[in-house]
Amino acid sequence: MQELVGNQIGLQNERLKMQPPNIFLNNNTQMPLIGLGTWQMKHQTCIDAVKKSLDLGYIHLDTAEVYMNESEIGQAIKDFSREKLFITSKVAPDDLDYYRVLAACEESLARLETEYLDLYLIHWPNSKMNLPEVLKAFKKLYDEGKIKAFGVSNFTINHLKETLEITNQLNLPLSVNQVEFHPRLYQKELLDFCNQNNISITAYSPLAMGLVFEDKILTKIANNHNKTAGQISLRWLLDKNLVIIPKASSEQHLKENLDLNFKLSEEETKEIDNIDESQRLINPRFAEFDY
Numbered sequence: 001m002q003e004l005v006g007n008q009i010g011l012q013n014e015r016l017k018m019q020p021p022n023i024f025l026n027n028n029t030q031m032p033l034i035g036l037g038t039w040q041m042k043h044q045t046c047i048d049a050v051k052k053s054l055d056l057g058y059i060h061l062d063t064a065e066v067y068m069n070e071s072e073i074g075q076a077i078k079d080f081s082r083e084k085l086f087i088t089s090k091v092a093p094d095d096l097d098y099y100r101v102l103a104a105c106e107e108s109l110a111r112l113e114t115e116y117l118d119l120y121l122i123h124w125p126n127s128k129m130n131l132p133e134v135l136k137a138f139k140k141l142y143d144e145g146k147i148k149a150f151g152v153s154n155f156t157i158n159h160l161k162e163t164l165e166i167t168n169q170l171n172l173p174l175s176v177n178q179v180e181f182h183p184r185l186y187q188k189e190l191l192d193f194c195n196q197n198n199i200s201i202t203a204y205s206p207l208a209m210g211l212v213f214e215d216k217i218l219t220k221i222a223n224n225h226n227k228t229a230g231q232i233s234l235r236w237l238l239d240k241n242l243v244i245i246p247k248a249s250s251e252q253h254l255k256e257n258l259d260l261n262f263k264l265s266e267e268e269t270k271e272i273d274n275i276d277e278s279q280r281l282i283n284p285r286f287a288e289f290d291y
Ligand SMILES: NC(=O)c1ccc[n+]([C@@H]2O[C@H](COP(=O)([O-])OP(=O)(O)OC[C@H]3O[C@@H](n4cnc5c(N)ncnc54)[C@H](OP(=O)(O)O)[C@@H]3O)[C@@H](O)[C@H]2O)c1
Pocket: 036, 037, 038, 039, 040, 062, 063, 123, 153, 154, 178, 179, 203, 204, 205, 206, 207, 208, 209, 210, 213, 228, 230, 245, 246, 247, 248, 249, 250, 252, 253, 254, 256, 257, 282
């Protein structure tokens, strides 16, 4: 399976107009394994980077209400066929009540100038939210076809357990948990839990916001393959069946992040597994929650 994914990515890189391979989510919709992260991209830089990425073959874009760039993304995708794209957005923690989730989704749709989101996530858990009510709003959006899949972000195993109890009753598939994941933060226990519960993980900050380029082990392995430390990190994540959403602005970075057709040896994979330093770069406000 992994070799197939690797080969498909290689093909995609040779013929940059080809779509990256997809995974199936637990509601039978498909999600491209590689997406473009857009946090901290704004204004014309955002429009240019998104357009460039689409020209290169990216079809999956990751945004959020709080990134304040949905309008730019809406503008950038205008000339592309909507049904070929996969767009993820996220509702802000302050909007987590029944009516505000519904309103926030409408506002994101309007800014993106689209009829639906492929994936809509709770961006961060919020200890004050009434989770059953919030999930009912997502269920309504899902039933109305305004969101094609539902997911969460920055959820711990305990958050997921609580959510699953409710979503199972609502018959609302919990398809994705988007979390920080890179060789310096190998969240194995969370990954095992998600695999057991058929929840796909999207790895955010898959390049550790640039820190992977300073890592000696990744650099040594990169030299063996004539690749960069970033490509080693991305390949390692794909090999664990994670979706990756590296943020990149330049054409060279965008291209490199698609050029992942190589194989890590078992030994190299083990070496990378052992890098883990529990180094979390983005701190969800876990302390606020009773978990
Ligand atoms: N759900 C959440 O709470 C959450 C939190 C954080 C992030 N995210 C999502 O995940 C996405 C990615 O994470 P991130 O933006 O934190 O960091 P990242 O993707 O780990 O790293 C981005 C940094 O790496 C650089 N870079 C990209 N490709 C490169 C390459 N091939 N060679 C050298 N440098 C390269 C980028 O520079 P250039 O821009 O100059 O190319 C940028 O400085 C975000 O954009 C966002 O969509 C979600």
